[in-house]
Amino acid sequence: MRALRTLAVACLAAGVLTACSSSGGSTETKAGSGSSAAAGAGASQGSSAAADGGAGAGAVSKLAPKDALLASAAVMDKVGSAKLTVSGGDSDGTADYVWKAPASFLLNTTDKGKEVKALFVNDVMYIGVTEDMAAVAGGKKWMKLDPKESGAAAGGADAGAFTSMMQLMNPSVQLVAAAPTAKLVGAETVAGQGTTHYRSEISVEDMVAKMQLSPELKAQVLTELKKKGSTATADLWINAKGELVQQSNQDASTAGDKPNLVVYSKLGEVKATPAPAAAEVFSLADLLKQ
Numbered sequence: 001m002r003a004l005r006t007l008a009v010a011c012l013a014a015g016v017l018t019a020c021s022s023s024g025g026s027t028e029t030k031a032g033s034g035s036s037a038a039a040g041a042g043a044s045q046g047s048s049a050a051a052d053g054g055a056g057a058g059a060v061s062k063l064a065p066k067d068a069l070l071a072s073a074a075v076m077d078k079v080g081s082a083k084l085t086v087s088g089g090d091s092d093g094t095a096d097y098v099w100k101a102p103a104s105f106l107l108n109t110t111d112k113g114k115e116v117k118a119l120f121v122n123d124v125m126y127i128g129v130t131e132d133m134a135a136v137a138g139g140k141k142w143m144k145l146d147p148k149e150s151g152a153a154a155g156g157a158d159a160g161a162f163t164s165m166m167q168l169m170n171p172s173v174q175l176v177a178a179a180p181t182a183k184l185v186g187a188e189t190v191a192g193q194g195t196t197h198y199r200s201e202i203s204v205e206d207m208v209a210k211m212q213l214s215p216e217l218k219a220q221v222l223t224e225l226k227k228k229g230s231t232a233t234a235d236l237w238i239n240a241k242g243e244l245v246q247q248s249n250q251d252a253s254t255a256g257d258k259p260n261l262v263v264y265s266k267l268g269e270v271k272a273t274p275a276p277a278a279a280e281v282f283s284l285a286d287l288l289k290q
Helices: 002-012 027-046 065-079 131-136 156-168 171-181 204-209 215-226 284-289
Strands: 081-087 093-098 104-111 114-121 124-128 142-145 183-190 193-203 231-239 244-251 260-265 281-283
Touching (some): 065 171, 065 193, 065 231, 171 231, 183 231, 193 244, 204 215
Parallel strands (some): 142 281
Antiparallel strands (some): 081 093, 093 104, 104 114, 124 142, 193 231
8 A cells, every 4th residue: 555655646746637537436437538538639639640740769749749749648548548667756567557448557566575456447446465465355365445435444535546546647638738838858769769758847736726526635636746846847758659658757846856757558459457356355344354
């Protein structure tokens, strides 16, 4: 949970969060509405991203920065899934992320040398447990945290927070958020691909104001983000096809430190991860009873 919280805070501190969908309803509904908003914003440029992207070593996109990011948002919305490699923070790892319905997010990271797994499906969070905990839980390998179940014993608050994190990481939504203040940095080669590098400075208050969250959660997110400063910097690298290849996020409080990086690969190839079988799942409340 500590490793997952670290990654969650890193994502919340990113200068690319906005327009996440309503906290009510299923994950599929929220993921769809968030990415559809991005697609609508970039639809006019999306069809020309591949033709006009022109991004490569020694070449930059022919589109204006704002239009390039909106076009990429439409491309990423259509792609719908990717393998994420997260580095630079306290907890490095990978994730299989599907942001189109049926949405899922399978995270693999480490904490003190031990593997940590978390899976988000249908607004429910499942945490892969250690062998010792599995032995106590009758051999079951996944602990279920459901935001619809109230009380600390149910783990609902943690599940709800991480479900919001999954929505906030939607790349098409992030690109729309960064578009208004995007500036061209230049052409760079990233992950073996020629890309155009853009940078955005985003106000934390403006960012949170656009989020479609409950007033209580908005206040919580704003308080957390302001601990990192009033603005955050988002760097995005987009290839000639309009695909987001890499993003880097850094707030004022970590200036000079190694930034958090997310690299996207296997675009459109990642399939949704199903929820674990019922026989493999136990709840936090069940464990506490023992």
